[in-house]
Amino acid sequence: MLNYTLRRLLMVIPTLLILVIFAFYLMRLAPGGPFTSERPLPPAVMANVLERYGMDEPLYVQLWTYIKNIICCFDFGPSFAQKDRTVNDVIAQGFPVTLTYGFWSAVFVLMLGVPLGIIAALRHNGFWDYTMTGLAIFSQIFPNFVLAPLLVLLFTLSWGLLPGGGWNGGQWQYIVMPAIALGTSYMASVARLTRGSMLEVLGSPYIRTARAKGLPERTIILRHALKPALLPTLTYMGPVFVYMITGSVFVDVFFSTGGIGQDFIDGAYSRDYSILLGLAILYAVLTFALTLAVDLLYAWIDPKVRAGLS
């Protein structure tokens, strides 16, 4: 198992390298650049600026410098568009924000979605099943840009319970609505996924065996059915969790939370190459980490997978 984990971690290096090279060249293929504007800079000024950011060198030299700085000093370079800020600064400021509300959003998704799915499965074709399934479908098709204003309308404007935006160091009042707005449709998917797999597991022969043992229903659900029923949800949650903790552009913009979702959009508009590359690397690393975590969790749950790993 340790061996497997190490192997997977080693795989990260070449993959990241390929990703960086591709992203680096692709971005520069797009027309325009960080310093193009409606009124072009005088050629002398432009030359100065380009020299300052090392952009007068050939592309492969720039790429090499970029990679070298990351490896030697963990330096992702200066932002091209935001003066006097480095990529490290931008991520250090924005990522904790999205990590916080994304994490709580994932907690909300799992703590609500999984139990709802299980209850619906246990009350199969009953009142609660239909209610739950109906609600799940409704919230799945309910876009977050409708949900978020609705939340603000109710919790901020009507009841005055929660602040309508801002971050304020991440106090809980500022986390609630971003987390709900971000998570609701995923929560609905998780509920439906859990319901379906729980129903399938409950109909399986080994659950019949468990019933034939005369075990109480509680034990059958918790000990025999829960683990296998959670496997599809686990697979689903890996990439979704990455998406959540890297924040959503919509949430950052609507609630003015100041997370990296906002930075990504700003970076794309202003062709801020270094910010975009830095964020792409962050996404890639997180995706790697989470898929590895999901695979290890799988191995923990399923002895057959575990046997395959060692």
Added chain:
Amino acid sequence: MLSVENLHIRFRTGDGMVHAVNDVSFSVDTSSRMAVVGESGSGKSQIALAVMGLLAKNAEVDGRILWNGQDLLAASPREMNRIRAQEIGIIFQDPMSSLNPYMTIERQLTEIVEHHEGMSRRDARARALEVMDAVRIPDAKTRLRAYPHEFSGGMRQRIVIAMALMCRPSLILADEPTTALDVTVQAQIMQLLQDVQSDLGTSVVLITHDLGVVAGFCEDVLVLYGGRIMETARTDTLFDRPSHPYTRGLLRAVPNIEDPSDTLIAIPGSPPNQHRFPQACPFAPRCTDAVDTCRETLPQLRDGRACLRPIEELT
């Protein structure tokens, strides 16, 4: 000990009622071995599931299933759970899917006695080892920690049998215990069941479509067709002098090892449509001896057979 009286099992399905078991009555004595024989769809497995209270949700059941005087069909889920495993054990057909792939063998065995007899984990493990030895699983101590996928089919079926034995029940329902196994392994498993039966004095109801298995193991046989009892007799009698044309048909379809040149005679036709409650002998459409009355009246079980024209009266 177990007495099934006028058992009817129907299933509500998308295209109407299916009458799976119709008016079946039989009883099982202490320390006996009985076989329920029939082709697929004859309702034999449903009888076992009805006794365990494990029928599918769309089933409707009539009649009585008396277990030491208590009607299991009227028992509360709590009472039913007490009887399951502790008094009546069941062995399912497919050992590949009837064990939980996510739990160790040990946990799947120990949880039974921990729950029913309030045993500590240590005592439960000791009992599990004992039972694993009894079903002849080699190296039981280390194998306890293994998962189902680490065992062969035959070994898994031994584990399923071990599960049924954990609480030393007085009745074991074996629902096609050897169907999913290789022929050589089949013989070993049947031998094992026989040893266990005689050692523990447990009664066994063997549900099977394999007459060869019946001959070596059971004292009494009950032949089912279309959810009805066709014939019931001592095993020797049934094999020597079958009384019902269906039983004779079944026996003719079994290869004879002493005379391989013997041609096998298949029963023509196919199993009955069970959407309607039978109004006539369900076997009549396939029976070579059937006359008009067979197609009009429903024969009742008399002298161990439900036939208007039993073989011995024809010859």
